[in-house]
Amino acid sequence: MELRLFVFHHAGGSHLLYRDWPSLFPADWDVRLLDAPGRGLLADLPAIGDVDELVDHFRTTLAPELTGTYALFGHSMGGLIAYELTRRLLDEGRTPPVWLGLSARAVPRPVHEREQRHLLPDAELRRELAAMGGTPAAVLDDPELWELFAPAIRCDLRLVETWTPAPETGPMPVPLSVYGGTEDATAPRARLAPWSERAERFLGLQLFAGGHFYFQSDPAALTGRITHDIRRALQLARPARTVGA
Numbered sequence: 001m002e003l004r005l006f007v008f009h010h011a012g013g014s015h016l017l018y019r020d021w022p023s024l025f026p027a028d029w030d031v032r033l034l035d036a037p038g039r040g041l042l043a044d045l046p047a048i049g050d051v052d053e054l055v056d057h058f059r060t061t062l063a064p065e066l067t068g069t070y071a072l073f074g075h076s077m078g079g080l081i082a083y084e085l086t087r088r089l090l091d092e093g094r095t096p097p098v099w100l101g102l103s104a105r106a107v108p109r110p111v112h113e114r115e116q117r118h119l120l121p122d123a124e125l126r127r128e129l130a131a132m133g134g135t136p137a138a139v140l141d142d143p144e145l146w147e148l149f150a151p152a153i154r155c156d157l158r159l160v161e162t163w164t165p166a167p168e169t170g171p172m173p174v175p176l177s178v179y180g181g182t183e184d185a186t187a188p189r190a191r192l193a194p195w196s197e198r199a200e201r202f203l204g205l206q207l208f209a210g211g212h213f214y215f216q217s218d219p220a221a222l223t224g225r226i227t228h229d230i231r232r233a234l235q236l237a238r239p240a241r242t243v244g245a
Contacts, residue, residue, distance in 0.1 A: 003098075003230065004030045004070040006062065008078030010104075010213075011156035012135060012149070014040030017216065024223040032065075034058070036081075038152055049155045051163045055084045071099040071230050076187075076212065077160050079105025086174055087166070096174050099233035100199075101226055103179040104212050106191035107198070108165045117157050122150065129153070132186065133213040168198070175201040175233035179222060181214030182207050201236060203229050 005025065007018050015033035022031040036054060038047030048054045058081065059066075066089065074082030079102035089096050117128055126146065129135045135153070139145045176199035180192045189207060196202040206225055208214045215222040 002028045002030060002069070003234075004032060004065060004068075005226075005230070006032045006034055006070065006072050006082075008034055008058075008072070008074035008081045009036070009039070010075045011077035011160055012129075012153035016040060017213075018219075021219060021223055024220055025227055036156075038155070047152055047155045049159050051080065051084060051159055054081060054159065055088055058085055059088055066097075067095050069234070070097055071101070071233070072097045073101035073103070073226060074105065075103040076105060077156055079103055080160060080163065084165070086172065090172065090174070098175070098237050099177070099203075099230045100172070100174050101177045101179065101229065102195065103222070104181065104184055104187040104214075105178075106187040107194045108163075117161065122146070125150075125154075131211075133211055133216060171198055171200045173200050175199065175203050175229075175236055177203040177226070177229040178205045179225065180205070180207050181210040181212060183209075183211045184214065186212050201233075203232055 007015070007021065009015055009017065015035050018033050021033065025031050035042045036048065037045035037057060048057060072082040072086060074080065082100060083102060083105070086097060086100050117125060120128065126140045130137070130140055139149050176195060178192050178195045180187055180189065182189075189205070192205055195205070208221055210216075
């Protein structure tokens with residue numbers, strides 16, 4: 001069965017970190033690596049610094065393809081966007097994804113309890129990003145490259161760290177899988193596990209060795225698990241066979 005899988009990138013990133021992923025999924029899956037405005041292939045567009053506006057952007061631009069059999073996956077900031085987009089589609093009575101995957105995305109916390117990395121001085125922010133991984137060393141070490149990329153990084157961090165989610169309306173009917181790194185201080189197990197209460201069909205929390213970007217050196221283990229979980233979700237979506245049929 002052909003399936004469209006939309007992949008949402010992390011804060012300050014683009015589709016480039018995931019460029020090898022399409023080859024790691026079944027050949028009949030249509031894997032779409034997305035860029036937020038101001039990133040990657042959309043670098044010429046103004047960046048969006050508000051969660052609702054960014055969700056609206058994807059809801060509008062992807063509207064013709066958010067039908068039939070499709071799934072959403074997001075890493076870190078991308079997980080937030082994928083989650084909010086799913087909620088928006090459900091609220092509007094539109095076709096929801098058959099599966100939602102969240103990676104290194106902790107459950108929402110009150111704003112006053114969140115890190116405020118977007119306010120850190122440059123030197124401290126670069127150290128934080130280096131410890132997390134995911135940002136090329138050249139960007140962090142080269143003053144000219146840092147000056148070029150820092151506004152986008154701070155914009156995305158501010159988006160995540162100041163986001164106020166709408167009140168929950170109950171567990172989502174969409175099958176949900178959650179992934180993370182065993183050494184990720186930003187999204188540790190304790191802050192990933194509560195996602196089990198946010199979905200009627202929680203397919204589990206899977207941790208991999210590593211930090212916030214645990215999949216960066218070898219994404220095959222993660223993409224393999226995503227494939228497995230999406231297939232489980234597709235089985236759940238099939239009507240039960242009548243006994244004796």
